[in-house]
Amino acid sequence: MSRDVSSASAIKDLDRWIRGEFRELNTELEEIYFSEKAITLHDRADVDNLSRLLVRDGGELISRVAEHRELPRDPDARYELLGMIGFYLGACRRHEVQPDQSQYASLAEALAGSLGVAPRFSSAHQHIHNRAVGGAFNSFTTLASERVFLTYNGLAVMAYRRAAHALLSIPALGVSNPLATYHLADAVAALRDVMRYSQALADELDVDRFFYNIRPYFKSYRVGSKEFRGANAGDFAAINVLDVLLGLCSPHDPFYQWVIADKYPYVAPEDQKLLRALTAIEPLLTTVVRELEAGVPSAPLRENAELLLDVCRHYGAATVFHHHRLVVPFLQKPAADAPQERHSDMTASGPPLEEVVETLARLRDLRAARQRPDLVTARAALDRVRELLDDADEPATPGAAVGSKD
Ligand code: HEM
Known part of the structure; x- marks a missing residue:
C-alpha cells in the first residue's frame, strides 16, 4: 500500500x-x-x-x-x-x-x-487526452501562439470526430431513412466547423512563432534504442473513418493501407479500434449509387444523396485548405528559407519534406476526389450520384409513384 x-x-x-x-x-x-x-x-x-x-x-x-x-x-x-x-x-x-x-x-x-x-x-496527448487543471491544459510552453495552435487544432479534430460519429450512425439506419438526414446534416455542420477553425488558425497563428517555437517539439525521437516518428495533427482515426465511410479512400489500396499502418501506433488506444474496423465498412457512396440505380428514388433518398454530395464537398474543401493555407505557408515556405542542413529535420514524420508533401497531396486529391491520371479517385462515383439525381429530377413518367421501382 x-x-x-x-x-x-x-x-x-x-x-x-x-x-x-x-x-x-x-x-x-x-x-x-x-x-x-x-x-x-x-x-x-x-x-x-x-x-x-x-x-x-x-x-x-x-x-x-x-x-x-x-x-x-x-x-x-x-x-x-x-x-x-x-x-x-x-x-x-x-x-x-x-x-x-x-x-x-x-x-x-x-x-x-x-x-x-x-x-x-502523440498529438492525442494534446487534443483528446489532455486533462486541464484549473483551466490550464498541458502544453510545451506558455506562449500565446502555442495556445492558439493547440486550441484551433484541437477544435478542428473535435469537429472531424463529430462528423465521423454522425456518419457512423448511418449504416444501421440505411441511406433512404429520413432519420439519416439528421446525421448527414450534422456531418455537414461539423465539417463547416473544421473549415471555420482551420481558417481561424491560418489567420491567427504567427508563421515565425509556429516555425521556430512550436513545430520543433513534434519531431521524431528515440526511446531506448529505437527512433519513433514525430507527432502530427492528423494522428486521430476520425479522418480515416470519414475517408473510408464516404468512399473517398479504400482500405484495399496499398498506399492507403500504408497510411493506416503508419498511423496505428500513434493514435489513442480507443482510436485504434476504429482503424481496425475500417476494412468492414461499406462506403456510403457505394450504397447510395446502388439504391439510386434501383429505381425511382424516394424523397428521403434524394435528400440524403444531395447531403452526401455536400458532405464530400465540404470534406474536400477542408483538405484543400489544410494543404494550401496551413502546410504551404506554415511549413513548406519557411522551410525553403531554412539552412540546407536542416531540411531533413523539417517534418514530424522524419522523411524529407518533399516526400511528406507529396504524400499529403495524394491524400488531398483522394479526399477532394480530384481527377488525376495516376490515381483512382471517387470522382466517377460522385458524378454518377449527381447524374442519377438529375435524372430523378426530370419530370416523372405519368403514373409512376415516387419510390416505386417500376
Ligand atoms: C499550422 C498548422 C498545420 C500544419 C503546418 C500542418 C502540417 C501537416 C503536415 C506537414 C502533415 C504531414 C505529417 C508528416 O508526416 O510530417 C500533416 C498531416 C495532417 N494534418 Fe496537418 N497541419 C496543420 C494543422 C492541421 C489541422 C488544424 C488539422 C485538423 C485536424 C490537420 C490535420 C491533418 C491530418 C488529418 C493529417 C494527416 C493526414 C493523414 O494521414 O490522414 N492539420 N499536417
Whole structure:
C-alpha cells in the first residue's frame, strides 16, 4: 500500500513539474531562440544552463516514478503518464540535448506495451487526452501562439470526430431513412466547423512563432534504442473513418493501407479500434449509387444523396485548405528559407519534406476526389450520384409513384 501511495505521489510530482517549471523553462528557451531567429542555439551559457536544468529535473522525476516498477491500473492514467514522459523527451529532442534514459526507457516501453501504442507522446496527448487543471491544459510552453495552435487544432479534430460519429450512425439506419438526414446534416455542420477553425488558425497563428517555437517539439525521437516518428495533427482515426465511410479512400489500396499502418501506433488506444474496423465498412457512396440505380428514388433518398454530395464537398474543401493555407505557408515556405542542413529535420514524420508533401497531396486529391491520371479517385462515383439525381429530377413518367421501382 505504501508503495502504491509513493508511486502515485511520484506521478503527481512529475505532473506538477510538467504543468509548471517544464513549461516555464521551455518558454524561456523559446524566447531566446526567437530573439535570434534560430531553431536552436549551442555554446551559449544561458541556453546550456536552462536546458541542463530541464534535462536534470525531468530525468530525476521520471526516474522516481520508474523506481516503483509498477503502472497505474487505469488505462487513461497510463496513457497520461506516457504523455508526461513523452513531453519531456520531445522537449529534450527539441533543444537537441540527450537525456540518459537508462533509468526510465523501460517505463515508457511498459506503458506503451500495456496500451498497444508507440512509447512516445502523440498529438492525442494534446487534443483528446489532455486533462486541464484549473483551466490550464498541458502544453510545451506558455506562449500565446502555442495556445492558439493547440486550441484551433484541437477544435478542428473535435469537429472531424463529430462528423465521423454522425456518419457512423448511418449504416444501421440505411441511406433512404429520413432519420439519416439528421446525421448527414450534422456531418455537414461539423465539417463547416473544421473549415471555420482551420481558417481561424491560418489567420491567427504567427508563421515565425509556429516555425521556430512550436513545430520543433513534434519531431521524431528515440526511446531506448529505437527512433519513433514525430507527432502530427492528423494522428486521430476520425479522418480515416470519414475517408473510408464516404468512399473517398479504400482500405484495399496499398498506399492507403500504408497510411493506416503508419498511423496505428500513434493514435489513442480507443482510436485504434476504429482503424481496425475500417476494412468492414461499406462506403456510403457505394450504397447510395446502388439504391439510386434501383429505381425511382424516394424523397428521403434524394435528400440524403444531395447531403452526401455536400458532405464530400465540404470534406474536400477542408483538405484543400489544410494543404494550401496551413502546410504551404506554415511549413513548406519557411522551410525553403531554412539552412540546407536542416531540411531533413523539417517534418514530424522524419522523411524529407518533399516526400511528406507529396504524400499529403495524394491524400488531398483522394479526399477532394480530384481527377488525376495516376490515381483512382471517387470522382466517377460522385458524378454518377449527381447524374442519377438529375435524372430523378426530370419530370416523372405519368403514373409512376415516387419510390416505386417500376
Ligand atoms: C499550422 C498548422 C498545420 C500544419 C503546418 C500542418 C502540417 C501537416 C503536415 C506537414 C502533415 C504531414 C505529417 C508528416 O508526416 O510530417 C500533416 C498531416 C495532417 N494534418 Fe496537418 N497541419 C496543420 C494543422 C492541421 C489541422 C488544424 C488539422 C485538423 C485536424 C490537420 C490535420 C491533418 C491530418 C488529418 C493529417 C494527416 C493526414 C493523414 O494521414 O490522414 N492539420 N499536417
